[in-house]
Amino acid sequence: MILASTVLLWAVLGWGVLLTARAVVTARALRTARRTPVPAPGTGAPHVALLIPALREQDLLSEVVGAVARLDYPRELLHIVVVTTEREERDRQRHLAELPDLTRHLLAAPDDAAAAAQLSGIVPSSRARDVAARVRSATDPSHVLRAEVAATPTTRDVAAKLLPDIAVQHPGTALHHLHYDESSGAKSSQLVYAVEQLGDLLPPDADPSRTYIGVYDADSQPDRTTLHHLAHETDRAHRAGHAPPTLIQQLPLQLRRPHAARTGIADLTLRAHAMADLRRRMGIEAHRLRARARLRALRLPDGLRTALDPVVYGIGAGLFVRHDMLVSIGMYEEPVDDLLIGYKLSSAGESAVVLPVYNLVDRYARVGALAKAYSLVALGSVVGCLRLLRDPALRAYGPRNTVTLVKEGLDTVWWFLGPPCVAAAVVVLSVRGAHRELLAWAVAAGAYMVLHALISMGHATRFLDGHEGAHERAEPLGGGGTPALLLPLFFLQPVLHWLGPLRLATARALGPLARRPLAMGKTER
Numbered sequence: 001m002i003l004a005s006t007v008l009l010w011a012v013l014g015w016g017v018l019l020t021a022r023a024v025v026t027a028r029a030l031r032t033a034r035r036t037p038v039p040a041p042g043t044g045a046p047h048v049a050l051l052i053p054a055l056r057e058q059d060l061l062s063e064v065v066g067a068v069a070r071l072d073y074p075r076e077l078l079h080i081v082v083v084t085t086e087r088e089e090r091d092r093q094r095h096l097a098e099l100p101d102l103t104r105h106l107l108a109a110p111d112d113a114a115a116a117a118q119l120s121g122i123v124p125s126s127r128a129r130d131v132a133a134r135v136r137s138a139t140d141p142s143h144v145l146r147a148e149v150a151a152t153p154t155t156r157d158v159a160a161k162l163l164p165d166i167a168v169q170h171p172g173t174a175l176h177h178l179h180y181d182e183s184s185g186a187k188s189s190q191l192v193y194a195v196e197q198l199g200d201l202l203p204p205d206a207d208p209s210r211t212y213i214g215v216y217d218a219d220s221q222p223d224r225t226t227l228h229h230l231a232h233e234t235d236r237a238h239r240a241g242h243a244p245p246t247l248i249q250q251l252p253l254q255l256r257r258p259h260a261a262r263t264g265i266a267d268l269t270l271r272a273h274a275m276a277d278l279r280r281r282m283g284i285e286a287h288r289l290r291a292r293a294r295l296r297a298l299r300l301p302d303g304l305r306t307a308l309d310p311v312v313y314g315i316g317a318g319l320f321v322r323h324d325m326l327v328s329i330g331m332y333e334e335p336v337d338d339l340l341i342g343y344k345l346s347s348a349g350e351s352a353v354v355l356p357v358y359n360l361v362d363r364y365a366r367v368g369a370l371a372k373a374y375s376l377v378a379l380g381s382v383v384g385c386l387r388l389l390r391d392p393a394l395r396a397y398g399p400r401n402t403v404t405l406v407k408e409g410l411d412t413v414w415w416f417l418g419p420p421c422v423a424a425a426v427v428v429l430s431v432r433g434a435h436r437e438l439l440a441w442a443v444a445a446g447a448y449m450v451l452h453a454l455i456s457m458g459h460a461t462r463f464l465d466g467h468e469g470a471h472e473r474a475e476p477l478g479g480g481g482t483p484a485l486l487l488p489l490f491f492l493q494p495v496l497h498w499l500g501p502l503r504l505a506t507a508r509a510l511g512p513l514a515r516r517p518l519a520m521g522k523t524e525r
Helices: 002-035 061-069 086-097 099-108 112-117 125-137 141-151 155-169 187-201 226-239 265-297 302-308 323-328 339-348 367-390 399-431 435-466 483-513
Strands: 047-053 078-085 174-180 211-215 247-249 252-256 319-322 352-354 359-362
Touching (some): 002 399, 002 435, 047 061, 047 187, 061 078, 078 086, 078 187, 086 099, 086 155, 099 125, 099 141, 112 125, 125 141, 174 187, 187 211, 187 323, 252 265, 265 302, 265 352, 265 435, 265 483, 319 323, 339 367, 339 399, 367 483, 399 435, 399 483, 435 483
Parallel strands (some): 047 078, 047 211, 078 174, 247 352
Antiparallel strands (some): 211 319, 247 319
């Protein structure tokens, strides 16, 4: 037991070191590619339809629509589609029916900041504290709260007013507003509805095999040169005699401060998480995409390439998929819109590339929101593996599907069981008196975490410096907390990463006893 526990702990540490090394190499390669001049899109550049699904995004919608409208790309090839949903209207009616209880909660809160948290998903987070203060100081709090909620425009209202103004500022840009009129279904359903309407929105020359469907969430601020690099990837494939890449991924950088962020140790912990997340972005997601592209360039036997090909993940905001293949694989699916796309395209052996420029997005505002997001990803991982196992269309891909299932099945199992295994190994060494072995590992792990933190902070600074576009609310390293305070908070990151599987497993185990179903929707802003 001592030997097995020691080997396990050092193996986990070795894997972390490998990820950090990969992240450094990958970030450097992408930085070099970003600095390489890219020609302007030529006559063969693809059409790009950018879908912006919006739910309770009154504050952020103008930011993202303005950002994508400013992308440097031929106007006749760029199509922006904002997709609102009836679910928001339904939720508003539910909130209005619950106002008496909500009023009591606001009045019972210890201060305005705590009261503002009760308004999550009811009024925009940038206004929540002011609304809470007015309600708490009013002589008739119920009347004031009802008036505030009723006066808050829906995202549908904001879109209807905003898009004509954007069209005037950016003449020639195709701007469309769709409203998904079903009250059930989440983001994936909005996206599927939008793709189904594209036949009426795109011009006749938008060949599906030369058209990309991209997704940006409402907090997205993509690099201004994003579509230049996308067109360059398709042109490079054409010159090599290959079909355009099926999946083109732009990585998100969670380095903007959300409107709902507060001050304090929890906020600094989430800032540290945003920077620690860069190791995964570079060391796993971008590394796999680059490795897959390199393997396709080699003339390897099909069986060997099947075994070596890494499984790629679809990452929602910044995910571009060729229109014809997106439809053929069943488009976006619940419970998550992106993860299963990567699984399915990996199973089919399709090509994928990563862009060297990034999408600047909000980090998480609260630990609970982070756990909620991770639990949704954990659920998507489980559902995706079950889909790979059971779907006849995917099983028809034979060995590729089997390899994808095995790789991602093991990865999902380790995400759920890895932290308990590490904790058990530490307990075994402590109980068995192997203090020297445990101390040696702990010192090495501590030194690695410090190095990992410093490298991640350096990545964050360089990524922000290299981002061409809007920097509003971006968090420089020294803003809102010094590096000396951020550094020790990196030690909490493995625990934060496990919150999702823990929350999901707990909810499934205690589901019959819970008064409410587990909330698995989008993070509220």
